[in-house]
Amino acid sequence: MxxxxxxxxxxxxxxxxxxxxxxxxxxxxxxxxxxxxxxxxxxxxxxxxxxxxxxxxxxxxxxxxxxxxxxxxxxxxxxxxxxxxxxxxxxxxxxxxxxxxxxxxxxxxxxxxxxxxxxxxxxxxxxxxxxxxxxxxxxxxxxxxxxxxxxxxxxxxxxxxxxxxxxxxxxxxxxxxxxxxxxxxxxxxxxxxxxxxxxxxxxxxxxxxxxxxxxxxxxxxxxxxxxxxxxxxxxxxxxxxxxxxxxxxxxxxxxxxxxxxxEIAGYAENCDAFHIAAPHEDGEVAARCMQRAVADAGLSLADIGHISAHGTSTVPGDRAEARAVERCYRGQSPPVTAVKGVTGHLIGAAGALAAALALHCAARGLVPPIANLRHSPEADLVDLVHGTPRAVAPAPVLANAFGFGGQNACLVLAPPT
Missing domain, CATH: 3.40.47.10 (Thiolase/Chalcone synthase)
Incomplete structure (x- = not known):
């Protein structure tokens, strides 16, 4: 900063x-x-x-x-x-x-x-x-x-x-x-x-x-x-x-x-303008939202310690988000987690809950595992955390929230400095 x-x-x-x-x-x-x-x-x-x-x-x-x-x-x-x-x-x-x-x-x-x-x-x-x-x-x-x-x-x-x-x-x-x-x-x-x-x-x-x-x-x-x-x-x-x-x-x-x-260090939002109930399958617009949130925080993608994915457990949604992360990181993503395996989808509260937990996890240097994740077709695109928590250095975290209508909102949250 x-x-x-x-x-x-x-x-x-x-x-x-x-x-x-x-x-x-x-x-x-x-x-x-x-x-x-x-x-x-x-x-x-x-x-x-x-x-x-x-x-x-x-x-x-x-x-x-x-x-x-x-x-x-x-x-x-x-x-x-x-x-x-x-x-x-x-x-x-x-x-x-x-x-x-x-x-x-x-x-x-x-x-x-x-x-x-x-x-x-x-x-x-x-x-x-x-x-x-x-x-x-x-x-x-x-x-x-x-x-x-x-x-x-x-x-x-x-x-x-x-x-x-x-x-x-x-x-x-x-x-x-x-x-x-x-x-x-x-x-x-x-x-x-x-x-x-x-x-x-x-x-x-x-x-x-x-x-x-x-x-x-x-x-x-x-x-x-x-x-x-x-x-x-x-x-x-x-x-x-x-x-x-x-x-x-x-x-x-x-x-x-x-x-x-x-702190909330960065924020961006945009719209896929693609389909009322499905994400753009290539993740391009969501990737731009992530990149803009990181830039808004005055950071680079390499500064992000982990990503709290929207991760709804739907086939097209998770696939599109994984492709968005891959577009940003070209196969070298930071650890990626998602909380909905535990809590289910809280709809309007989901993005706020993910942000609160992401900040708490970032400050403690522990990335939670994705509940119920055994084998993933997206593992070749992003580094998914599963099985046990992953220890990382305290660092800013990117938290995604995506919705019907192609609504994308991304936050960068940073531990206290």
Whole structure:
């Protein structure tokens, strides 16, 4: 990096001072890190999916989640599961960041990504009240608004800065983090509560993805179903969760003695402009996104210590991503991992969760193995980590988030310096 408190672009460096997670692999960063490091899958049978006679009977759910540990019973009743997950993750992230009480509220923003939005809540409302719309609950509209989770965070804490919801499919969480970092870098915000959320384990959502043949159908072996880059992968596993990071100006974090997890050093996004539900098979556009994120950080590709791949466990998605990495590194890639073998696909939260874990792993010099990876047709293109964690020197990490519509978002995260 250049001067201690300045980004190579001349703007502010962006510190990560808080992390809050609600995921199938745990409720804290340490819990999720341990599960991912051990390659411990969380997919399991879900009875309501069986009862609905769906083709897929399993998913990755957040275990033992009690919103009333954070919210009053009245609050918990008024908001839906995505907003509950996000509010609780945001509370944990803010507690971790320990912002000063006199931090100006009009300089704190909320930037959240979601891929599904309020679809699951709309599904429930339609199923229960289609024949009697006059009886719809009074909170139906706030529960189904895609921007409700972000606004709930702002309302709860009185944050009066920019409050924005991003929807770029499965890239949404990565997009939200990158855009929040940009706003801090360029002086629009001092602090941002940023990340992603989705809770889309519903009959309509899973039925629709199953019709697209995007989901794994390993009903007899759900724990083995999510297998990024594996030769026998047959689709992704739906998950749910929220991942929130507190971002702030580096110089402010240092001045107040905050614990700094690291920084968001680079960000780029682009679009394949190829197909509404499939990546460009040659990976060229995604490769450009990766290269631009690294350049935005003022680094070279050789500076990247490992890559946290999007790695959904779909045949075309993983193949295209491997080709994108190969385009960048010409067969000499750094170690590549992916967390969805453990957590399933958290849709709008996936990119934010991957970024948080990637930063934590980079600082500790351990790259987690890809769960359920045995043999890979992509092994000739990239260096896939499998079996046991890989020790590496602490270094910046590249985290990818790719979504339907050809949405690509790439982040470079660096350990604290």
């Amino acid at each position: 250049s001067a201690p408190h300045r980004h190579p672009s001349g703007g502010h460096r962006v510190a990560v001072t808080g992390i809050g997670l609600k995921t199938p692999a745990g409720h804290t960063l340490d819990q999720v890190y341990a599960a991912v490091l051990a390659g411990r899958p969380t997919a399991a049978r879900v009875e309501r999916l069986v009862e609905a006679d769906l083709p897929v009977h399993f998913a990755c759910l957040v275990p033992e989640f009690d919103p009333e540990a954070y919210l009053s019973r009245r609050e918990a009743r008024q908001i839906d599961r995505p907003a509950q997950l996000l509010l609780c993750a945001a509370d944990d992230a803010l507690a971790d960041a320990a912002l000063p009480a006199d931090q100006p509220r009009d300089r704190i923003g909320v930037q959240i990504g979601t891929g599904i939005g309020g679809l699951s809540s709309m599904e429930a409302a339609t199923a229960g009240f289609v024949d009697r719309p006059r009886d719809l609950p009074v909170h139906t509209v706030p529960r189904t608004m895609a921007n409700s989770p972000a606004c709930r965070v702002a309302l709860r804490h009185g944050f009066q800065g920019v409050c924005t919801t991003y929807s770029s499919a499965c890239a949404s969480g990565g997009t939200a983090l990158g855009e929040a970092a940009r706003r801090i870098r360029h002086g629009e915000l001092d602090v941002a509560v940023a990340g992603g959320v989705d809770a889309a384990v519903s009959t309509v959502v899973l039925g629709a993805f199953a019709r697209m043949r995007a989901l794994s159908l390993r009903n007899d072996q759900p724990a083995l179903a999510s297998r990024p880059f594996d030769a026998d992968r047959d689709g992704f596993v739906m998950g749910e969760g929220a991942a929130v990071l507190v971002l702030e100006r580096w110089e402010s974090a240092r001045a107040r003695g905050a614990r700094i997890h690291g």
